[in-house]
Amino acid sequence: MFFNQFIKKNKIIKIKYLIKNNTSILYKNNKIHLFIIFLIIIIFEYNKIENDIEINNNYLKLQLDLNLTFSNQLKNKINLAIYYNSIKNGGVERLTALLLNYFDNIKIFNLFLITQKQKEENEYNIPINIKRIVVNPKRKKELIKILKMKKIAILIYHFYNELEINELNNLHNTKTIFYNHSCIFIWIYAHIYYYFKTIYNAYKNSQYIISLVPFENGYLFKKWGINSIFMNNFISFEYNYVIPSDLSSQTILMIGRGSDRMKRFDLGVKAMRHIIKIIPTCDMKITLFLIYI
Secondary structure, eight states: OHHHHHHHTTTHHHHHHHHHHOHHHHHHOHHHHHHHHHHHHHHHHHHHHHHHHHHHHHHHHHHHHHTOOOOOOOSSOEEEEEEESOSSSSHHHHHHHHHHHHHHHHSSEEEEEEESSOOOTTOOOOOTTSEEEEOOTTSTTHHHHHHHHTTOSEEEEOOOOHHHHHHHHTOSSOEEEEEEOOOTHHHHHTTOTTHHHHHHHHHHTOSEEEESOHHIIIIIHHHHTOOOEEOOOOOSSOGGGOOOOOTTSOEEEEEEOTTOGGGOHHHHHHHHHHHHHHOTTOEEEEEEOOOOO
C-alpha cells in the first residue's frame, strides 16, 4: 500500500533531490543507498507495467474492431516506418500522410517517417509526435542501417528500386510491405521495359505486396508467381458527402498535374479528335496543376 501511494504521488523528484544533496550520507550508509535504488527500480517497473497495460488495451480493441482471432500480447509498441520521397503534392505523398494519421490513432505503434527530402512548406499534415528521418538515396545501404539502428519491425515501402527491394527481403527483423502504386503500363509509357524483369522478379521473393490494380492482382501476378493482396486506393474525402456532377452535359473535364508526362494528358487530347466526330457538340475543359520541383 505504501509503495502504491508513493508511486501515485510521483515522488521521484524528491528521490533525485536526496541523491543530489546527500551523496555523502548515502555513501556512508549503504542501507539507505540500496533502499533508494530499490524504490527507483520499483517506480520505473510500475510505470512500465502501466504502459504495457495501456498498449495491450489498445491492441485488444484493435483485435475486436478487426475481428482478429490470434491472442498474442504486445510487450512494447511496434516500430513502424513509412519510406517515400516526401509528403508534399502527389497522391503517394498524400497516402503516406493519411496512413501515418490512421496508424497514430491505433496507439500500438512508434511511428517513423523516412523521406529523401527535408521538411518542406505546405506538406500534408501528420502528427507532431512522429519521428522523421531524412536519408540520402545516393548513400548505399543508408536505409538498411537506419532500419537496424531504430529497430523498425514493419516498413511500408513505396519505391521501385529492385536492388533495395532485394536487400529488404533479406532482413530478418524487419518485415517490408511493398506498396505497388503503378500499373504495368507505366513502364511501357516510360520506355523502361527492363523493369518487367527486374521489379517483378524482385516481387517474386517478397512476402507482402499491395496491389491497386485488380487485373494485376487477380490474374497477372498469380501467373507470374507474385503473392499480393488487392487494396482499393485511399480517397481523401468523405464519399457520402460528395454531390455528383450533372453528367447529362456533353462536357469532358480533365484535371491533374499537367507537368507529369505519366498522367498522359496527350491521350485525352488525341481521343477528343475521335469523340467530336461522333458527338460534334462535345467540348473538353482541362485544368492543370503545374508543379515545379
